[in-house]
Amino acid sequence: MTAVTVRVPAKVNLQLAVGPVRPDGYHEIATIFHAVSLYDEVEVAPAERAVVTVTGEGAQSVPAGEGNLAMRAAAVLAEETGVARPAGITIRKRIPVAAGLAGGSADAAAALVGCNELWQTRLSQAELAVLAARIGSDVAFALAGGTSVGRGRGEQLTPALVTGQYHWVLAFAAGQLSTPEVYRACDRIRAARDAAVTRPRPSTRLLAALRSGDPAEVAPLLSNDLQPAALSLQPDLRRTLSVGRSAGALGSIVSGSGPTCAFLVADAEQAVDLAVALSGAGVCRSVARVTGPAPGAAVVSSPRGASPPPAPQTRSGSPS
Ligand code: C5P
Secondary structure (H helix, E strand, O other): OOOEEEEEEEEEEEEEEEEEEOOOOOEEEEEEEEEEEEEEEEEEEEOOOOEEEEEEOOHHHOOOOOOOHHHHHHHHHHHHHOOOOOEEEEEEEOOOOOOOOOHHHHHHHHHHHHHHHHOOOOOOHHHHHHHHHHHOOOHHHHHHEOEEEEEOOOOEEEEOOOOOOEEEEEEEOOOOOOHHHHHHHHHHHHHHHOOOOOOOOOOHHHHHHHHHOOHHHHHHHOEEOOHHHHHHHOOOHHHHHHHHHHOOOOEEEEOOOOOOEEEEEOOHHHHHHHHHHHHHHOOOOEEEEEEEOOEOOEEEEOOOOOOOOOOOOOOOOOOO
């Protein structure tokens, strides 16, 4: 068996409700994950020893050794299935690192799918999802793709029904944010305000709006409890959000723990206009136009031929 290539999407959180800290140090969350058409490509191939090579967007800040989530994913799968053959992993990054887009989790999900094919270990999607949840909070979602409600620390998924495709513009920031730091800042802000931290719940209004297929209904319901924390750590993002809103975005939000800002627009044409406006205003490092929901981690080339990527979740018979 030679190389297997897997394509895996970034995510934005359409809602991120953060609850109390649990005894294991994670926060209880309720989130609506939405995979978007910005993909990393991960190639796995037989190698003398387990090794990872990273190229592309922000490659220099991805850990190359044991700290790499894709390496860890391959090690977890090998251990679980008793495989003793090492894999060489090559990650071609398009998803910025430490950007609130779950790029590292995506690479881990891709490594699971790729090594499962390379080693012919034949774990089912459900079995891979169990391993994914052990590796990181967002890995199971990168495997699934589409749009899902996430509970627990984000790893317990229930698919959501979504009509059509939504158009987004992503504004990539110059810096990075560390997810644990953003969660800690969220806790500090809440403690200073003496705010009651209640059990997080998925927004039924947002889920209904997603079924409607109308971005104008979805846009005002986007919410992120980590946004004040991300803004406190990178105050420049306020300007990025306000420029996007003035330039006609229907909705604007910091993606996950940031610093990427995500703008929901009406259609592909508005996405072009907004991307131009954001670039022209100099409020971000670069922009990307994407759509969601996008499919989860899928083999795009292998010696046995590519498996067809799963269809995005849309209501049957709905426009796309
Ligand atoms: O699970 P993952 O490695 O993606 O999480 C990174 C860090 O983000 C955790 O170590 C934790 O500090 C924080 N986190 C959290 N609550 C969550 C998810 C992540 O506090 N639900």
